[in-house]
Amino acid sequence: MSENNNNNLMLDIKDLTIHYETDSGVVHAVEGLNLQLGHGETLGLVGETGAGKTTTALGVMRLIPNPPGKIKSGEIIFNGENLLDKSEADMRKIRGGKIAMIFQDPMTSLNPVMTVDKQIAEMIKLHRNVSESEALKLAGDMLELVGIRRERAKDYPHQFSGGMKQRVVIAIALACDPELLIADEPTTALDVTIQAQVLELMKELKTKFSASMILITHDLGIVADICDKVAIMYAGRVVEYADKRSLYSNPIHPYTNGLFKSVPSIDEDVDELPVIPGLMPDPMDLPKGCAFHPRCALAMNICSQEQPKMCDFGNGHCAACHVMAKRYEL
Amino acid sequence: MIRYIIRRILFLIPVLIGVAFCVFTLLYFTPGDPARMVLGDLATPEAIQEFRDKEGLNDPFLVQFGNYLYKAVFKGDIGRSYSTKRPVMTEIMTAFPYTLKLSAFAMLIAIIIGIPCGIISAIKQYSWFDTITMIFAMIGLSMPVFWLGLLLILLFAVHLRWLPSSGFSTFKAMILPSVALAAQSISMVTRMTRSSMLEVIRADYIRTARAKGQLESIVIGVHALRNALIPVVTLCGLQFGQLLSGAILTESIFAVPGVGRLMVNAIMTRDYPMVQGGVLFIAVTFSIVNLLVDLLYAYIDPRIKAELR
Structure with missing residues (x-):
């Protein structure tokens, strides 16, 4: 990766390790994670439940619940500055102002005893120098922007449907024009028709606000729809990182291959979907070497001994796999 | 909302007739x-x-x-007292201000101590403060009021001679009975605030508030507290109703001339109209307090308000 390239990065996560220290053991939620995001890019962060996607996102926000969670090591470089060195007061300015987050479940993400315009206005007042009445007016504007009539501003969250609530959550996140938007499975809790609407809205607003976005999901279809780059996570690490096109046409890591094979195809008529055998390893007791080797059909001796390094397979398509590195003679 | 209130008041009628019937029957069969x-x-x-x-x-x-x-x-x-020959209503109205003052004072103590202790216990869960608070709450909850009252009298009135042991005319005299009466309520309010707060601070909307870059004090003091207080308000209302009617022991121990003592004396002397009147009065007060709590509840929680049509 060239010097020039580095300067263009908005977010550069280096060797991030986050553990949850519980009574029954240490949960290795994120283990030496590396991730880059350029200005204006949309990155899809894909992985199974428990792969560490949400923990990574909360780590960037410095909102890991502590105790039990703790960022053990690594750097999170945002616009050239390490967020892990920031004071809590500085972080409060960044949260919401520079980096905003959309959470998974819109049903529970809004304060049930506050009208929605107040919840949006709260964000605006925190990051912009405006009066209460101006903030409420801007909150109304935001509501209209996400497709909710201004008259509903004084309603409470329980008076909205799930899709509408997620629109409110999006309005809150975008209210202060953030540079980076982290969306943590924003459509998982919604039904399919609403999913499409919300995704369309996010895509549109992302362009309008010229923000970068990290989209956390386990839905490869959504990734294909709106992402530029994709990072596949497994057991707390990024195992493959590539341009969307490159990843979809030429998946390298055996885990990524397994994921693609388990997506049903309309054209083929199969009785049973191929699945990846086995389960995600227990994050309290990760296997030695490559965490995927117990489930990998191609595993060699070295896979259970040594942690594979991220290698560039050409044009910035990176993957961490001993087998593939050998096959491609890297 | 108005319709709801009217309905609730109408609902009081069968409740009161039922209470009157029960008391009447019990007294009729009392030897x-x-x-x-x-x-x-x-x-x-x-x-x-x-x-x-x-x-x-x-x-x-x-x-x-x-x-x-x-x-x-x-x-x-509602009749005349057999023993004093005065109307029962007059007797109750003379005694009630004392009971009201005692209960209100006790409730105030419970809220002022209970809610902050509960909040701190929750946000510093498993800290030494939390542990000590919970131990005291356990003690307060399990100590019967007559026992605590006697201990308080022994310590502060007999040994230290700081406070009078009986009466309710001066502020100093109000302290011991109020504290004795408040002990259980303090414990219950503390425990309820703590558990409710613990539940709320793990809620997603608290994380949303933090993700906005909000100050932690506002996240806890505004976002979390208002949600956590919903069950606490219900508890306080029930407690207040109970204090109003359940101050009998405290009033007897500290010789406070309230409704409770009036009733105990009436029972001792078989003053039937007095007992009936007293119980009915307590039932009415309890119901009214409950209604007020429900209305307050609707004010705090918009979801409840929507249901009160």
Whole structure:
């Protein structure tokens, strides 16, 4: 990766390790994670439940619940500055102002005893120098922007449907024009028709606000729809990182291959979907070497001994796999 | 909302008739003749017969109950005390301010101590503060009020001589009974605030508030607290209702001339109209406090308000 390239990065996560220290053991939620995001890019962060996607996102926000969670090591470089060195007061300015987050479940993400315009206005007042009445007016504007009539501003969250609530959550996140938007499975809790609407809205607003976005999901279809780059996570690490096109046409890591094979195809008529055998390893007791080797059909001796390094397979398509590195003679 | 209130008030009627019936029946079957209690052991059988006739004690049970209800509803007359000969209503109204003051004071103490302790315990879960608070809450909850009252009198009135042991006329005299009465409520409010707060601070909308870059003090003090207080308000209301009616022991120990003591004396002397009036009065107060709490509840939680149509 060239010097020039580095300067263009908005977010550069280096060797991030986050553990949850519980009574029954240490949960290795994120283990030496590396991730880059350029200005204006949309990155899809894909992985199974428990792969560490949400923990990574909360780590960037410095909102890991502590105790039990703790960022053990690594750097999170945002616009050239390490967020892990920031004071809590500085972080409060960044949260919401520079980096905003959309959470998974819109049903529970809004304060049930506050009208929605107040919840949006709260964000605006925190990051912009405006009066209460101006903030409420801007909150109304935001509501209209996400497709909710201004008259509903004084309603409470329980008076909205799930899709509408997620629109409110999006309005809150975008209210202060953030540079980076982290969306943590924003459509998982919604039904399919609403999913499409919300995704369309996010895509549109992302362009309008010229923000970068990290989209956390386990839905490869959504990734294909709106992402530029994709990072596949497994057991707390990024195992493959590539341009969307490159990843979809030429998946390298055996885990990524397994994921693609388990997506049903309309054209083929199969009785049973191929699945990846086995389960995600227990994050309290990760296997030695490559965490995927117990489930990998191609595993060699070295896979259970040594942690594979991220290698560039050409044009910035990176993957961490001993087998593939050998096959491609890297 | 108005319709809801009216409905609730109408609903009071069957409740009160039920309460009146229960008390009336219980007292009817209680051994002991009020005529003899009032007139004394030396009264002649004629005098006793005359008293029984005058008070309608010889009538059949249902007739007695019917008469009582009729007078209570249409004349606002719930009888005269056998022992003091004054209207029961007057007696209660003289005593009630003391009970109200005592209960309000106790409730205030419970809220002022209980809610902050509960909040701190929750946000510093498993800290030494939390542990000590929970130990004290356990003690306060399991200590019967008559025992605590006696201990307080022993310590502060007898040994240290800081505070008077009885009466309710001065502020100093109010302290011991209020604290004794408040002990259980403090513990319950603390525990309820703590558990409710623990639940709320893990909620997603708290994380949303933090993700906005909000100050932690506002996240806890505004976003979390208002949600966490919903069950606490219910508890406080129930507690206040109970304090109003359950101050009997405290009033007896500290010789506070409230409704509770009035009732205990009435029971001792078989003063039937007084006991009935007292219980009815307590039932009405309890119901009204409950109604007020429900309205307050609707004010705090918009989801409840939507249901009160």
